[in-house]
Amino acid sequence: MRELIVAYQRRVAGFAYAITGRSDSVEDLAQMVFVKMARAIDRLKAPEQFESWLFRLARNTCIDHLRRQKLRRIFTPFAPEHENVPEPEGAVDSEELDALRHALAQLRPKDRALLALVQEGRSHAEIAATFRTSVAAVKARLHRAREHLRQHYHSDET
C-alpha cells in the first residue's frame, strides 16, 4: 500500500491542485483520496482499472470539497476581503503557472477535472467511464473546455 501511495502521490497532488487551485488544500485533499483508496481497494474488482478508479476517487473528493466550501460560505458568509484569499506570498513561483492557475479558475470544476485527466494521459474512453458519460460527450466537453482555457490563458498572458 505504501508503494502505491508513493507511486501516485505526485500525480494525485497535481490533479487536486488543478481542480481546486489552492496550494494550501493540496496535501489535505491528497490525504483524503489515499485514505479512501486504502479503505476501499479491497472492493476494487478489476485491478487493471486501478488508475481510472483512483482518479475518479480524486475527482469526486475534490468536487465534494468545493461543494462543501460553497455551502459553508452560504451559512457563514465571509466579509468581501476574506473571500478568494490569494495564494500565500511565494506560493506560485512562475508566471506561466500563475497564468494557467488563473485560466483554470475561470472554468467550471468539472471542466478543470476533465482537462486535468487529459493531462494525466487518460484516454477519452477512460474519461467517459470516470464521468459516467459517452465518449462523444467527453470529446465535445473537452473541446469546449480547451477553447475556454485557451481564451483565458492567452488573455492572462497579454
Add this chain to the structure above:
Amino acid sequence: MKPEHQAWAALREHAASQLAPGFADRVLGAARARPSPLFVAHFAMCAATAAACLAAVALYQSRDSGDEDAKSLAGWSEIAAQANDLEQGI
C-alpha cells in the same frame, strides 16, 4: 514544448512540492485510525436533537387535536340539545 504544456508541468511540480516528507506514512496512519470520537459524538448529538424535535411536534400535535376534539364535541352537544328542545316544543 508549448508554453501551456510547460505550465501544466510546473503546476504538477508545484503541487507535488506541497506534500511534506512522510506523506505516505501519515496517510497509512490516518487510514488505520477509526472514525474520530468527535465525529461519532457530533452524529449522536444531531440524532438526539432530531428525536427531541419530533417528540415535541408529536406532543404538541396530539394535545392540540385533543383540545379541538373536546371543543367540537361540546359544540355538537349544544346543537343536539337545542334541536331536542325545539323538537319537544313543536
